[in-house]
Amino acid sequence: MYSFEPSEEQKMLIDAVSRYASNDLRKAAHEAEENKELSSKLISKGWELGILQASIPEAYGGFGERSALTGALAVEELACGDLAGAMAVGAPALFALPVLLAGSEEQKKQYLPPIIEADWKPYSAALIEPAFDFDPNDLKTTAMAEGDNYILTGEKTLVPFADKAEAMVAYARLNNETKAFIVPKGMTGLKIGEAREKFMGLNAIPFFRVTLEGVKIPQANLLPGDFAPVLDGSRVAVAAMAIGVAKAAFGYSRDYAKDRDVFGVKVAQKQAIAFMLAEMATEIEAIRLLVWEAAWAIDNKKEDASQKAYLAITGAIDMTMMVTDRAVQILGGHGYIREHPVELWMRNGRGFATFTGLAMV
Amino acid sequence: MIDFEIPEKIAGTRLVVETVAVNMMRPVSRYFDEHEHEIPWDYINFMHTATRAMGGSSMVPSEKKEGPRFGFQRLAVMVEMLSWGDAGIYLCTPGGMLGSAAVSATGSPEQKERFLKRFRGETPVFDAMCMTEPQCGSDTSAIRTTAVLDQEKKEWLLNGEKIFVTAGHKAMLDSEGFVVVWATIDKSAGRAGMRPFVVEAKTAGCQVLKMEHKLGIRASDTVSIVLQDCRVPFENILGSPEVVKDQATTGFKGAMATFDATRPIVAAQAIGLARATLELLKEMLAERGIIIRYGLPRQKLSSVEKEVIEMEILLRSAWWLVLKAVWMMDNGKPNSLESSMSKVRAGDVVNRITQKAVEIMGPLGYSCEYLLEKWFRDAKISDIYEGTGQINRLVVARQILGYRSSELR
Numbered sequence: 001m002y003s004f005e006p007s008e009e010q011k012m013l014i015d016a017v018s019r020y021a022s023n024d025l026r027k028a029a030h031e032a033e034e035n036k037e038l039s040s041k042l043i044s045k046g047w048e049l050g051i052l053q054a055s056i057p058e059a060y061g062g063f064g065e066r067s068a069l070t071g072a073l074a075v076e077e078l079a080c081g082d083l084a085g086a087m088a089v090g091a092p093a094l095f096a097l098p099v100l101l102a103g104s105e106e107q108k109k110q111y112l113p114p115i116i117e118a119d120w121k122p123y124s125a126a127l128i129e130p131a132f133d134f135d136p137n138d139l140k141t142t143a144m145a146e147g148d149n150y151i152l153t154g155e156k157t158l159v160p161f162a163d164k165a166e167a168m169v170a171y172a173r174l175n176n177e178t179k180a181f182i183v184p185k186g187m188t189g190l191k192i193g194e195a196r197e198k199f200m201g202l203n204a205i206p207f208f209r210v211t212l213e214g215v216k217i218p219q220a221n222l223l224p225g226d227f228a229p230v231l232d233g234s235r236v237a238v239a240a241m242a243i244g245v246a247k248a249a250f251g252y253s254r255d256y257a258k259d260r261d262v263f264g265v266k267v268a269q270k271q272a273i274a275f276m277l278a279e280m281a282t283e284i285e286a287i288r289l290l291v292w293e294a295a296w297a298i299d300n301k302k303e304d305a306s307q308k309a310y311l312a313i314t315g316a317i318d319m320t321m322m323v324t325d326r327a328v329q330i331l332g333g334h335g336y337i338r339e340h341p342v343e344l345w346m347r348n349g350r351g352f353a354t355f356t357g358l359a360m361v
Numbered sequence: 362m363i364d365f366e367i368p369e370k371i372a373g374t375r376l377v378v379e380t381v382a383v384n385m386m387r388p389v390s391r392y393f394d395e396h397e398h399e400i401p402w403d404y405i406n407f408m409h410t411a412t413r414a415m416g417g418s419s420m421v422p423s424e425k426k427e428g429p430r431f432g433f434q435r436l437a438v439m440v441e442m443l444s445w446g447d448a449g450i451y452l453c454t455p456g457g458m459l460g461s462a463a464v465s466a467t468g469s470p471e472q473k474e475r476f477l478k479r480f481r482g483e484t485p486v487f488d489a490m491c492m493t494e495p496q497c498g499s500d501t502s503a504i505r506t507t508a509v510l511d512q513e514k515k516e517w518l519l520n521g522e523k524i525f526v527t528a529g530h531k532a533m534l535d536s537e538g539f540v541v542v543w544a545t546i547d548k549s550a551g552r553a554g555m556r557p558f559v560v561e562a563k564t565a566g567c568q569v570l571k572m573e574h575k576l577g578i579r580a581s582d583t584v585s586i587v588l589q590d591c592r593v594p595f596e597n598i599l600g601s602p603e604v605v606k607d608q609a610t611t612g613f614k615g616a617m618a619t620f621d622a623t624r625p626i627v628a629a630q631a632i633g634l635a636r637a638t639l640e641l642l643k644e645m646l647a648e649r650g651i652i653i654r655y656g657l658p659r660q661k662l663s664s665v666e667k668e669v670i671e672m673e674i675l676l677r678s679a680w681w682l683v684l685k686a687v688w689m690m691d692n693g694k695p696n697s698l699e700s701s702m703s704k705v706r707a708g709d710v711v712n713r714i715t716q717k718a719v720e721i722m723g724p725l726g727y728s729c730e731y732l733l734e735k736w737f738r739d740a741k742i743s744d745i746y747e748g749t750g751q752i753n754r755l756v757v758a759r760q761i762l763g764y765r766s767s768e769l770r
Contacts (some may be wrong), residue, residue: 001364001366001368001429002364002365002366002367002368002434002684002688003362003363003364003688004363004684004685004688004689005362005363006362006363007362007363010363069363132660133658133660133661134658135657135658135661137656137657254761254762257762258762258763268758268762268764268769269764269768269769271755271758271769271770274754274755274758274759274762274769275751275754275755275758277758277761277762278705278754278755278757278758278761279705279754281702281757281761282682282702282705282706282757285682285685285699285702286678286679286681286682286702286706287674287678289678289681289682289685290674290677290678290681292363292365293365293677293681296363296364296365297365300366306655306656307655307656310655310656311655311670311673311674311677314659314670314671314674315674315678318671353659
């Protein structure tokens with residue numbers, strides 16, 4: 001039966017997350033970006049909201065069931081506060097959720113409780129490769145079976161917290177399929193770039209280039225399950241975050257336009273601006289429903305869930321670029337100044353074409 | 362609890378309607394496009410018989426107080442499917458067009474019974490809405506048609522000219538139907554003076570004049586109606602006859618309440634047409650060996666694949682906006698914002714999709730051998746009637762900005 005209203009439980013979660021997002025993340029965002037650092041206190045507070053913990057069953061240390069939809073609702077709110085903060089808080093999910101979705105019973109029991117029951121610690125995932133036509137289903141990084149081991153070879157970019165991560169999930173092509181491998185820190189051949197990578201946005205997160213130079217890992221570190229559910233979970237998470245960023249940009253530019261005088265009226269009273277805002281709101285709401293549908297399809301094990309997740313992220317990429325660009329435009333010259341957050345949202349907005357792999361629900 | 366599953370009750374209806382669309386609409390689509398002003402009686406009679414057999418009177422949801430309400434969701438799903446069959450022929454569906462919508466939204470229980478019961482009769486009956494006038498379209502507060510109360514005879518005297526009345530011919534000349542005429546009872550009151558009046562077929566002084574020749578939806582008649590000292594009973598006014606100046610603009614609000622209900626339905630029509638187009642496009646491409654490879658990064662897709670995937674995103678997301686708007690309607694949630702959003706989006710989407718589909722198929726798209734070119738022509742109306750895309754943007758903008766119409770003109 002159609003319904004477009006979150007459950008009571010989801011509403012409570014949304015409320016709690018949204019309070020943290022606006023009171024903590026949003027307030028810290030500017031400084032975090034400029035100083036290229038998020039405080040660990042801030043991240044810990046976000047971790048204590050228990051978004052990931054609620055997605056992991058009790059048997060593995062958590063207190064709930066994984067729901068892509070609930071996750072999407074939560075990360076949308078987080079990203080509306082600050083995208084870098086949202087991704088940092090969710091970093092352990094980059095490791096835990098692939099284990100939950102594609103791991104064996106043994107792997108889940110081994111890896112999940114120490115993450116879920118502890119304070120926030122950096123975990124990571126290495127999916128993205130430095131190529132213009134990067135395709136998660138056609139990786140250049142390879143895994144070769146050699147005796148009881150796999151040998152991983154390839155190059156990864158945009159690996160968050162790689163320098164300090166307890167462990168990461170590295171993705172590689174094995175027999176023409178993308179597979180996930182658990183790579184603990186300090187493995188021989190695992191080369192973390194000397195300096196942090198520099199990007200147009202997300203400067204508050206330490207990203208590294210990671211080179212896998214014939215990293216030899218035991219067979220038991222292969223997550224046996226399919227990659228598709230992992231990719232779907234990431235696409236939906238990233239798409240939901242795109243909604244959050246777009247919502248932030250829309251709200252800020254709307255308030256600005258209502259406040260600023262021009263030719264004797266408010267900027268927002270000019271149809272040229274009002275129509276831009278109307279289209280932004282419509283676009284956000286439309287794509288938001290598409291993202292919810294994809295998340296719902298995942299939770300309900302629909303056959304076309306993967307296609308829906310793909311459509312959701314593809315739609316979200318264009319939507320968030322359009323919305324963040326217009327937000328800067330509505331503020332005019334002020335939009336270009338870093339004192340206002342809209343230029344950061346525009347930089348982050350463009351990144352959604354690249355961010356699949358940096359969030360999971 | 363968020364749920365994207367079609368309710369079972371509606372899924373059944375949808376299947377039935379699909380059969381109608383496939384068997385009774387598609388085969389005659391081209392014929393009625395080429396024979397403008399001919400009436401698709403086979404479809405009309407079938408729909409009338411079928412609706413009666415199911416115990417309904419029209420497609421417009423009847424009020425029911427208990428249990429979850431699905432009426433507008435069902436209507437949107439039906440309209441989407443019928444427009445997938447043929448948008449022009451769908452507009453010939455007896456009962457439950459805009460006139461009934463206005464009666465449903467603004468009439469008293471007695472009025473609803475009196476005016477809507479005719480749809481339950483032996484023969485199909487039509488209804489229509491008369492808003493637009495030669496000198497005003499979107500600016501409905503500028504209407505000049507007047508309604509003057511004849512105190513002695515307790516009758517309203519209507520005078521004025523209405524144009525672009527969808528299905529007006531069928532309502533007034535081909536059946537014992539009615540039109541809802543928006544007129545002013547106090548010109549100085551502006552919007553506050555606007556009221557809807559029911560004018561029944563064969564009322565003296567009400568004449569159907571010109572039948573328009575259109576770009577598309579040619580199976581549906583569009584007429585002008587002239588009111589010359591047209592007398593209707595006092596009880597035919599929908600809503601209150603009192604004018605309260607400088608206060609709530611009741612009359613205009615009635616029109617707006619009607620739009621909250623009808624805009625998503627018009628949007629659903631656009632979605633059905635857009636879906637038909639996208640499906641045919643994909644079929645035609647598949648016959649020529651082009652299968653859309655979902656899941657690939659854009660850099661690896663052909664431009665045709667990119668277009669098709671974008672169309673799919675537009676279509677799907679627009680459809681959910683429509684369903685959300687009608688779901689809110691069914692659940693008694695104020696939906697002016699969502700209603701107009703769905704109309705804005707659907708109007709854009711259907712035009713984008715039909716225009717691109719014709720472009721992609723080249724000479725085959727342009728040819729009358731296929732329905733793509735017809736759908737391209739049918740599509741345009743969705744961005745015009747029931748509030749143009751621009752008017753609906755204005756409605757959305759006022760809502761999100763918290764502005765009254767005087768603050769955002």
